[in-house]
Structures are given as C-alpha cells and as structure tokens.
Amino acid sequence: MTxxxxxxxxxxxxxxxxxxVGMYLFAWRQR
Incomplete structure (x- = not known):
C-alpha cells in the first residue's frame, strides 16, 4: 500500500x- x-x-x-458533523452543527444552530 502506497x-x-x-x-x-x-x-x-x-x-x-x-x-x-459540520452540516449537523449548522442545522442545529439554525433552529
């Protein structure tokens, strides 16, 4: 394996x- x-x-x-994780945090902050 190289x-x-x-x-x-x-x-x-x-x-x-x-x-x-980034998308989840972004969606979590939007609510």
Missing part, C-alpha cells in the same frame, strides 16, 4: 465525517 492509498483510505471517511 502512502497515497493510505491517505485516500483513511482520509475519505474523515472528510465525510467532518462534512456530516
């Missing part, structure tokens, strides 16, 4: 999680 593959494998879920 470094790029490792970053893609572990980075993608972290990015999706960060986006999900």
């Amino acid at each position: 470094a790029f593959e490792a970053i893609a494998l572990f980075g993608m879920p972290l990015v999706l999680l960060a986006v999900g």
Whole structure:
C-alpha cells in the first residue's frame, strides 16, 4: 500500500465525517 492509498483510505471517511458533523452543527444552530 502506497502512502497515497493510505491517505485516500483513511482520509475519505474523515472528510465525510467532518462534512456530516459540520452540516449537523449548522442545522442545529439554525433552529
């Protein structure tokens, strides 16, 4: 496994999680 593959494998879920948390906090602040 190359470094790029490792970053893609572990980075993608972290990015999706960060986006999900960001959207949740944004929606929570809007009420």
